[in-house]
Amino acid sequence: MTLYLFLTLAVVSVITALLMVFSKSPVRSVLYLILTFFAIAGQYILLNAQFLAVVHIIVYAGAIMVLFLFVLMMLNLNSDTEPQKSTVWKLTAGIASGLLLVTLVGALRGSIQISTPAEANGRVGLVENLGRVLFTDFVVPFEIAGILFLAAMVGAVLVGKRDLQV
Amino acid sequence: MLESIRQIPIDYYVYLSTLLFVIGILGVLIRRNAIIVLMCVELMLNAVNLLLAAFSTYLATPRARSWCFSSWSWRPPKRRWGLAFW
Structure with a gap:
């Protein structure tokens, strides 16, 4: 049950993050970013870090996103006003970040061994x-x-x- | 022990944070709009925060968790930046 909850939140956060990066209009990007932040807040609650989750939601979904939406609306940024980078650059960036992902995952695989203390209770967070x-x-x-x-x-x-x- | 610690290996959290971090880097590289680039940097910071929270829960210490505040504390300069832009 908890595992499924984790997987759902993880998939939602990754998909909305990708949509944020690839969506053309900046306002839509901001909205997807808010969804990503809510999914991450769900992860915090799953980790029993309630205080972090609450502060996270207040900070991001509240203050910054509202300000960013204001800025976007005031500046009247549209998808056609945003300068696009060339296809070669985008391809290079995609390959570079993909290689970084492969490197990081390869370096981290099987190297994490931690032992949770037996007296671990739910009061840490x-x-x-x-x-x-x-x-x-x-x-x-x-x-x-x-x-x-x-x-x-x-x-x-x-x-x-x-x-x-x- | 906490339910989520027993059922979810910490590797899952590490991989999720790595994936979010790489998506943030990808966004910084391919977008040219300054606000979107800043949002992608936020996403990277959030990935690091998630990792800190996960390790702090699995090691049962609040020390790692308090470092999350240091990555939150650069948001007022950013807000000032937004106001100056306005």
């Missing part, structure tokens, strides 16, 4: 444990991320008020 780790062991990256957020906010205000007299 909960906010409590994640928050404790985030505020003790990983507090420096956390604070650096906060500074990055602040800088981005100030920059967004400055960009928004372009005619600001400094």
Whole structure:
């Protein structure tokens, strides 16, 4: 049952990702990307990482996708305005990424051996444990991320008020 | 033990993440629209996040999972980029 759920979500995410890459209109690409993100959120829930799933949906399906749709609509990008790359380039890119896939899968095959601890329970993915780790062991990256957020906010205000007299 | 750990080998998650990552690379290579390229980069980041979450669940430690936040934290600069584009 769980395996079938995993396979369904995996197939949905891969197909929508491919559709996103190959669809002509940018707006349709964004919509397919949202579907991909929802499938990945389903994977998180399957992995018992509920907090990650919720944050993932809030971040991507909420904020960024709405903004991207706005940008697309404001810029009025259509399929005929997008410059196309040449067929040779596309073929080369396809072959290159296919080779990368073959290499990665070949390198990873049979090399992953992990042993799940016997005391593994379903409480790892909960906010409590994640928050404790985030505020003790990983507090420096956390604070650096906060500074990055602040800088981005100030920059967004400055960009928004372009005619600001400094 | 968790139901999904018992039924799904971790190899499946590794292969799924690899596939999503390669699709993202393919998109970066063949699309020329800057926004679509950025979305493909997002897809690659998401593949890495999925891998981190899978390993963190299988090893029963929240440490790997907290690294997901570092790949989320570059979204405000990107949002600023979108606003500047607007």
